[in-house]
Amino acid sequence: MDRGRYSRSHFRSISMLFAQTISGFLIVYLCCGLFFGGTFITVGVGKVDSAARGTSVLFRLLILPATVAFWPVLLVQWIKAAKYRATP
Numbered sequence: 001m002d003r004g005r006y007s008r009s010h011f012r013s014i015s016m017l018f019a020q021t022i023s024g025f026l027i028v029y030l031c032c033g034l035f036f037g038g039t040f041i042t043v044g045v046g047k048v049d050s051a052a053r054g055t056s057v058l059f060r061l062l063i064l065p066a067t068v069a070f071w072p073v074l075l076v077q078w079i080k081a082a083k084y085r086a087t088p
Contacts, residue, residue: 033068036075040067044078
């Protein structure tokens, strides 16, 4: 009995490739987020939000997970804050 052109092992290999690709993107995203987060909580958080200037290390460590998750949004905010400060 002919069940079609592709076997189950073919679909398993495609799904494995898909899972590896997604996990690869996730790892790269998180690595970029960790790098950005470390830089942002030490230098950038005070430039984006003036209320965060002079905050404690505990506060900065508290916002690190969200910084890692939302690093593209925070990067845009940091760039906007730098442009706003640069204009006279």
